[in-house]
Amino acid sequence: MLISTQNLEKKYQVGSETVVALKGINLSVKKGEFLSIMGPSGSGKTTLMNIIGCLDSPSSGSYMLNNKTVSDLSDDELAKIRNSEIGFVFQSFHLLARNTALDNVMLPLKYAGKQKAEAITLAKDVLGQVGLSDRCSHSPSELSGGQQQRVAIARALVNKPSILFADEPTGNLDSKTGSEIMKLFKKLNEEGQTIILITHEDEIAKKSKRVITIMDGLIESDVENNDE
Amino acid sequence: MLVEESIKSAISSIKTNGVRSFLTALAIIIGTAAVITVIGIGSSAEKALEASIDDLGPRTLSIFPSQRKRGGISSGYNPLVIKDAEALAKNKEHDWMIAPAMSGNRQVKFNNSNISGDINGYLPINFKVRGFDIGQGRIFTEKENLGRKKVIVLGSKVPGELKTSANQLLNKDILVAGTSYKVIGILKEEGSTGWQNPDDDLYVPLLTASQRIFGTDRLGWINVGISNDTNVDYVMMTIEEILRQKHDIGPGGDNDFRINDWSQYSDLRRQATGIFTALIAGIAGISLIVGGIGVMNIMLVSVTERTREIGLRKALGATQKSIMMQFIIEAVLLCILGGILGIIIATSLLFLFISINDWVFSMPLSAIIGSITFSALVGLFFGIWPARRAAKLDPAVSLRYE
Secondary structure (H helix, E strand, C coil), X not given: CCEEEEEEEEEEEECCEEEEEEEEEEEEECCCCEEXXXXXXXXXHHHHHHHHCCCCCCCEEEEEECCEECCCCCHHHHHHHHHHHEEEECCCCCCXXXXXXXXXXXXXXXXXXXXXXXXXXXXXXXXXXXXXXXXXXXXXXXXXXXXXXXXXXXXXXXXXXXEEXXXXXXXXXXXXXXXXXXXXHHHXXXXXXXXXEEECCHHHHHCCCEEEEEECCEEEXXXXXXXX | CHHHHHHHHHHHHHHHCHHHHHHXXXXXXXXXXXXXXXXXXXXXXXXXXXXXXXXXXXXXXXXXXXXXXXXXXXXXXXXXXXXXXXXXXXXXXXXXXXXXXXXXXXXXXXXXXXXXXXXXXXXXXXXXXXXXXXXEECCCCHHHHHCCCCEEEECCCHHXXXXXXXXXXXXXXXXXXXXXXXXXXXXXXXXXXXXXXXXXXXEEEXXXXXXXXXXXXXXXXXXXXXXXXXXXXXXXXXXXXXXXXXXXXXXXXXXXXXXXXXXXXHHHHHHHHHHHHHHHHHHHHHHHHHHHHHHHHHHHHHHHHCHHHHXXXXXXXXXXXHHHHHHHHHHHHHHHHHHHHHHHHHHHHHHHHHHXXXXXXXXXXXXXXXXXXXXXXXXXXXXXHHHHHHHCCCHHHHHCCC
């Protein structure tokens, strides 16, 4: 099992009030799955993504990633896991504006402590995979939205992560470009990449093989999707 | 590679906010420029001072007449006279050059020009003790001194003051207090020593001055030229012994003369320069610390502005240490750039100052290395807190920071 959570809870202290964002999530994800997490804003889907993306720790419950308990690790240990196991793609791309596409893709390799020559080769390879071999030296402002999101996907993939997280990856793109990005995800999944999509759009969620709906901090439904 | 990434990121951040970076670094720039300028002026002044001491030729002691006190009552000057100098010169224990001198102001005339000149009565050896070199003609001889000859040697600027040239004056007669003297030599330019300018003076044999011009055997001073390896204290004791005997001063009586060691003055001057430098360095140090606070402030702003970037870097696997390093390197780099700019400004100011004063440029390398190191330390110290704040940011929150 790639991801296995048990009674995952998350509480926030807002002033004197305690907000419970997750009320006990039990979730299992196998390697190679293409999964969507849906839910309206405030449902807790972002909190869930933060925890299974190792950006945050649960208040209680346990989380095992690759058969390793990660719910009680320190900040820096989580950073190492994010670096090697998880790739993030964000709605607003989150590229460093002053760096070239290649430098952006190389960033995770720098934090992984790779040698420069090796890092350049790896980054160029993965930029090729997303169809941007000829855009290596362009800065984000010289790229279209779709191209920027491809650079971000290349960056997420460059360390060969166990899971690719995509948080509303098509939210800032027009529908044509959005569907191209979704095709890219599908292709990557067919090549064996585990992908978890966070979205509130049914259209997008439909493209994945399994849809989980979160409501008020609990899993409301967990449906296999065989339409595609 | 991570260090390289941090440096690249720091440079691009400093460049992107060019004006802001410059204003932030301004206090560091001014502080460093102040320290380097003052140290440079001090160092160049010392070089100039050393050069002027070297000009004095061998090390020189000077003996001056002094007030003699008996029971707290001053009994006036007890003069130094030519016989005192002769007694000193007779002592063969020391390898010294006794150079007695008297001076006074007399009217000097050539053709229609007319100046008030400082006339010095010298022995030939005096020129050697003071390190004066002859430019044209010659210096008078011991024989001319003993013969009270009416010959005169001029400082290099005297011909100009008499509205003529050295060539016009050489071997001509000029009038000193109405008596004609033959110009036998003109000195090379010596330059001011600070308290007098030998280039403006006129020099006649001591006995000529004593008998024909001033009518006294009282000396203004006696210079004693000694070699640099001489035991100065021992020389001073011998001088005291001889002069006290000549002046008939009993045990317990005060000296009626004083002995100056000029090198002591240069030591004092050096000390004063040192204190001044330390003072300015202290003030500049405060300016650097104020600059450091400015750097801290702007780094805090930068951390806030770049919260999303920090969140992203953490999401991609940056540890607290690597985020901290990135911001500390940025603060240190900003301060070092400020330091370098300060040094460039200071060096330009120094060249200006030095060309005005006709000094030689001198700047100790240690000052440059020291000030850059200090700037870097300021950056390090004041960068730590903002960098820690950046490193402690929650990645989940900062990724969504607007």
